[in-house]
Amino acid sequence: MKKLPEVNESFEELYRMLIAPIKSKLMLTGIELKVFNHLGEPRSAEAVAEALGTHPENTRLFLDGLAASNLVVKQDGLYQNTPVAQAFLVGNASTFMGPMLAITAQTFFALDDLPKLVREGPPPPPSPEADMGSGQIWTQYAAAMANAERAGIARQAPEIVSELLEFPSFKKMLDLGGGPGLIGIAIVAAHPSMKGVIFDKPAMVRIAETAIKEYGMEDRMGVMGGDFIHDPIGEGYDLIWASSALSLAKDDMDSLTKKIYDALNPGGVFLVLHEGLTYERTKPDAMVLSMMPMALTGQDMRFDQGEIADSMLRVGFKSVRSRTQDTDWGPMDLDIGRK
Ligand SMILES: C[S@@+](CC[C@H](N)C(=O)[O-])C[C@H]1O[C@@H](n2cnc3c(N)ncnc32)[C@H](O)[C@@H]1O
Missing domain, CATH: 1.10.10.10 (Winged helix-like DNA-binding domain superfamily/Winged helix DNA-binding domain)
Structure with a gap:
């Protein structure tokens, strides 16, 4: 049998x-x-x-x-x-996440012909107008991003920042690539007197300006529009926060971290929250999988664990401490550099 x-x-x-x-x-x-x-x-x-x-x-x-x-x-x-x-x-x-979930799901369509992507490689690069970094496209996403910030990182950021020993002495902060600005607003609101600047593409900071007014923070917050890779980002900051914003600088990270170092006061703190891939780029699963469509279509802008921290040390930061921060998007790396 x-x-x-x-x-x-x-x-x-x-x-x-x-x-x-x-x-x-x-x-x-x-x-x-x-x-x-x-x-x-x-x-x-x-x-x-x-x-x-x-x-x-x-x-x-x-x-x-x-x-x-x-x-x-x-x-x-x-x-x-x-x-x-x-x-x-x-x-x-x-805190309605509908638009952000729908926008993210749109990026998954790139995998509709996954066998072709695997067999033949990425399609030709998108035109500059379709570039995710362009101000116009980000503007369309601004309302969705604002809700997602309120629903997630804007709740966590003030807790993270107020745990820093230097927090009471901070006078001025920068939210670099701050998008519609809710994270910067939440951090500044958690401090009795600190002032803040939201830096992003010009189209995006116009939306951040509206949020600053909505939350009655006009006397403590302003905006700067530009491209942080090529343009000045201001100076005299005690704190620079950057979350999920530095991908486009990945190819020349040291130039940006040096610019950030120079923009900080002595003793200033640079706080970065970003994906940090581990286990030979196979974890955390949420980061690996959600960014797979972009990566397979030739736009792999994902950071490895320690990549930003190493850059901070190379450009002169006195110390860098890193830890894993749980977020609604999955575990991320939090790098804290001190000048
Ligand atoms: C994924 S969003 C993150 C927004 C916010 N920091 C957060 O955590 O929700 C990335 C932001 O960085 C901005 N950004 C990316 N590259 C930039 C550049 N070179 N100059 C200015 N802003 C940039 C984008 O316009 C966008 O608003």
């Missing part, structure tokens, strides 16, 4: 991987249809279908799928947002 093969592994992990895209499709569709806006309170599938003008039976099936994905709970036939959906997927909230 032929024997069945001896199997010591389970293929459950493979099957879970296969169905994972269905979860993301459900979430993105929920965002698109604004389903979560209607589920702050428990509601029936019929009530949701009526509010959205959708097919009743398929709406029920769809809501069951959202419940299976832990984005809503279903009890006694009524559906309601889970706390995470309520915090980040409701359309009118200032």
Whole structure:
């Protein structure tokens, strides 16, 4: 009699991987249809279908799928947002992550023809107008970035900075590549008197200016528009913060870290929060996988662990301390350089 093969592994992990895209499709569709806006309170599938003008039976099936994905709970036939959906997927909230999740999902389309990318390599480089670094494109992303900052790093940054021994003595800080400015605003607001500058592309700092007004920080904060690779970034700072912003300087990191060093007062602190790839560039998985589309299309701008810290030491920073910082995007490297 032929024997069945001896199997010591389970293929459950493979099957879970296969169905994972269905979860993301459900979430993105929920965002698109604004389903979560209607589920702050428990509601029936019929009530949701009526509010959205959708097919009743398929709406029920769809809501069951959202419940299976832990984005809503279903009890006694009524559906309601889970706390995470309520915090980040409701359309009118200032922490609504819908636009940022949708924009990020767009970048994954680059993998639609993954076999071709693997076989033939990256396509021709994009035109300068399509360059992710151009002010115009970033401007379109500004509102999405502002919400994502409020939802994530802008909550953490003041905690990180206020733990520094030098924090009480800081007078002026710079948020380099600060985007729509919420992180800089949160850091300055955590200090009784420190002033702050948001530096970014000119189109982006116009949006940061609006945020500064919205939070009533005009007397303590200003903006500088430019390209930090080529333009001056100001001087006399006690703190320079840069999160997820230095990728475009990767090819000549020392020039930028030297510019930052020169812009700091003696004893000043440079704080960088960035991905730092480890285990031969295979971890952290969230960083490796989310940036894979860009990397495979010829725009690999991911930093290795220690790459920025090494550059700081080369240009003269007296000391650099690094640690892993958990963020909503996955674990990142926090490098703290002192002049
Ligand atoms: C991914 S966003 C991060 C924004 C913010 N620091 C955060 O953590 O949410 C990167 C920002 O850096 C800015 N940036 C990138 N390269 C730049 C350059 N060479 N000059 C000025 N700003 C730049 C972009 O315009 C964008 O606003």
